[in-house]
Amino acid sequence: MAHIHIDGLQIEVVRKNIRTLRLTVYAPDGKVRVAAPLRMAASTIEEFVIARRVWILKHQAKFAARERPVALAYVSGEAHFFQGKAYQLQVLEAKGGHAWPFGMSSFWSYPYHKTLLRSSAKAC
Incomplete structure (x- = not known):
């Protein structure tokens, strides 16, 4: 090029x-x-x-x-946006296998270091 x-x-x-x-x-x-x-x-x-x-x-x-997006730290209380809505992140330690609760009020994800990330449906 x-x-x-x-x-x-x-x-x-x-x-x-x-x-x-x-x-x-x-x-x-x-x-x-x-x-x-x-x-x-x-x-x-x-x-x-x-x-x-x-x-x-x-x-x-x-x-x-434009405002530059702030780098995310993935700590409890941090605001994360999903489909245009802000969700407050709550980080919980998890032991054992993976789980995926299907509900409208929460989103769960397991990163490689096995810390459970939970985003509650409460808008910021």
């Missing part, structure tokens, strides 16, 4: 067996990538990026303004 610099923007250029140019700005860091046909001239790609520079900067600013 080649990188080009145009007007202060670092662009990753990926050549593929496609027919049209594809411009993507990735969240959360605003990385810019152009997927281009295998035989397209570099000058055409540069013109395409220059023509869409305002659009690129707008989307990079939008991603930069």
Whole structure:
């Protein structure tokens, strides 16, 4: 993958067996990538990026303004989101085999270190 610099923007250029140019700005860091046909001239790609520079900067600013998610520590009382709802995490130590209670009010999971994670249905 080649990188080009145009007007202060670092662009990753990926050549593929496609027919049209594809411009993507990735969240959360605003990385810019152009997927281009295998035989397209570099000058055409540069013109395409220059023509869409305002659009690129707008989307990079939008991603930069977003709040970054906080790293989860998986401790009791921590809020975890599932399907758009916040759930308060309650960590319980478990011994023995695995269990999966099927109920609407709780979600259980066993990580590799055999600590039982329980998320109660109480919204935060």
